[in-house]
Amino acid sequence: MIKKRVSNRSQNNMGERTYKYDMFCAGAWANGYGGMNVSLLIYKLMLYPNGYLNMNQNGEYTKHYYADALRIASKIGSGFSQDLCVEAFQIDNQYPGYLDERRNEQYNEMMEELTELINGDQIMDINPLHYPNDLCNLLGNGYEPALFFYHPDHLGSTGMVTDNYANITQGFLYTPFGELLYEYSPGWQSGIIPKYAFNAKELDEENNMYYYSARYYAPPTFISRDPLFEKYPFISPYAYCANNPVKYVDPTGEDIELTFFGKYTAELLKYVINNGLGGQFEAYYTKGKNGGYLLNLRTTEGGGDLSKMTDQQKAFYNELSGMINDHSVTAQIGVVWGSKEICIGNYKKNTIDIADINQFDDLGKGLATKQGKLIHELKEQFRKAQLGYKKGDDGGYNSSHKSGIAAENRVNGSYRGNERYNRGTITQEYIKNGATFLYSYNTREKIIKVSRTNIKK
Numbered sequence: 001m002i003k004k005r006v007s008n009r010s011q012n013n014m015g016e017r018t019y020k021y022d023m024f025c026a027g028a029w030a031n032g033y034g035g036m037n038v039s040l041l042i043y044k045l046m047l048y049p050n051g052y053l054n055m056n057q058n059g060e061y062t063k064h065y066y067a068d069a070l071r072i073a074s075k076i077g078s079g080f081s082q083d084l085c086v087e088a089f090q091i092d093n094q095y096p097g098y099l100d101e102r103r104n105e106q107y108n109e110m111m112e113e114l115t116e117l118i119n120g121d122q123i124m125d126i127n128p129l130h131y132p133n134d135l136c137n138l139l140g141n142g143y144e145p146a147l148f149f150y151h152p153d154h155l156g157s158t159g160m161v162t163d164n165y166a167n168i169t170q171g172f173l174y175t176p177f178g179e180l181l182y183e184y185s186p187g188w189q190s191g192i193i194p195k196y197a198f199n200a201k202e203l204d205e206e207n208n209m210y211y212y213s214a215r216y217y218a219p220p221t222f223i224s225r226d227p228l229f230e231k232y233p234f235i236s237p238y239a240y241c242a243n244n245p246v247k248y249v250d251p252t253g254e255d256i257e258l259t260f261f262g263k264y265t266a267e268l269l270k271y272v273i274n275n276g277l278g279g280q281f282e283a284y285y286t287k288g289k290n291g292g293y294l295l296n297l298r299t300t301e302g303g304g305d306l307s308k309m310t311d312q313q314k315a316f317y318n319e320l321s322g323m324i325n326d327h328s329v330t331a332q333i334g335v336v337w338g339s340k341e342i343c344i345g346n347y348k349k350n351t352i353d354i355a356d357i358n359q360f361d362d363l364g365k366g367l368a369t370k371q372g373k374l375i376h377e378l379k380e381q382f383r384k385a386q387l388g389y390k391k392g393d394d395g396g397y398n399s400s401h402k403s404g405i406a407a408e409n410r411v412n413g414s415y416r417g418n419e420r421y422n423r424g425t426i427t428q429e430y431i432k433n434g435a436t437f438l439y440s441y442n443t444r445e446k447i448i449k450v451s452r453t454n455i456k457k
Contacts, residue, residue, distance in 0.1 A: 177220035
């Protein structure tokens, strides 16, 4: 008999954590015949559907609230106000077949994701919950009794957490590099609310390291080296933010390779990027391995201060640096200026039209922005590369397009709704704070002209 405790974590294509769990693994050899019976018991599970919610294996969830990109509060709850069984039967009666269609869609998406990791022939089957009967076993009481507030410093590091009555429930004192000098009530809400501490990053209690998506940080250094260490020989490849943690965030890497077609494409792309970074960071290019140019970000002189950026600028920086920081693949993307063959972006051809993208709103001045459209197109191509598809392939579009829309929404600070196509004209709906705008453009023009219509306030 062999017993072992193991931990596992997973992240999505954006470098965001999707789940983590601890489990006990017990294995027993079967009468010396070479087979082994293995039993796995997951006893500590945390799911991360998105940045606004996490949930443990008991159905206890935490909602997170933000001001700009800074987490300011979390609220604990434990499920629906009525039996999910009743909810499911109501939906099934009102919309026959809908839940089955959703289940089949989940099945296909899970198969697609699993076959990215292992040979599809090795997957015996996937069994999502059957609607609606299996939902009768999932209950909740609908209460969200606990509201807690984060009190951060200029770097976003949590100093205190207080409840709805201003009582201190948790507190941290750090060294400049993020090591904990003192923690008040270290076991507070353990297993329910992730411990967001230095730079508002999650502190994993299992290994006492901070989760920075691309790398783990064990103050005062990262545990893996910077992939760009050869470009900075005067800085240790394990150093955190160039050894200036009081002022700067950590520098980024490079993994988006661009090929420019046209005289002004490179400069216009750089202009659109820099215009969305609030003067704190800037884009620059270096020679790539495939004949193109690698897109990089660096701090401006006296810049690098996220606290001076708006929420949309932070979202744009986070999305862009997240792709650049993910060194698992290199996305090769063509950039053109005013092509009738390319309308904003062409998934199959791995190409974007920066002149089209430049026709949308400036960041912070509209619901559909240049930076939002750019992130959408880059995210699609980056996801396509992660799925293993090349230029000329159209596989993986649905997954890539979903990633692109989600990233666009975060940068725009709005929600992209319905889309209509009529005789070459695309009309897209963008919604924010009860206001709805329609953005329309003709796909047959060399450089699109975007019209905006406010249809609801």
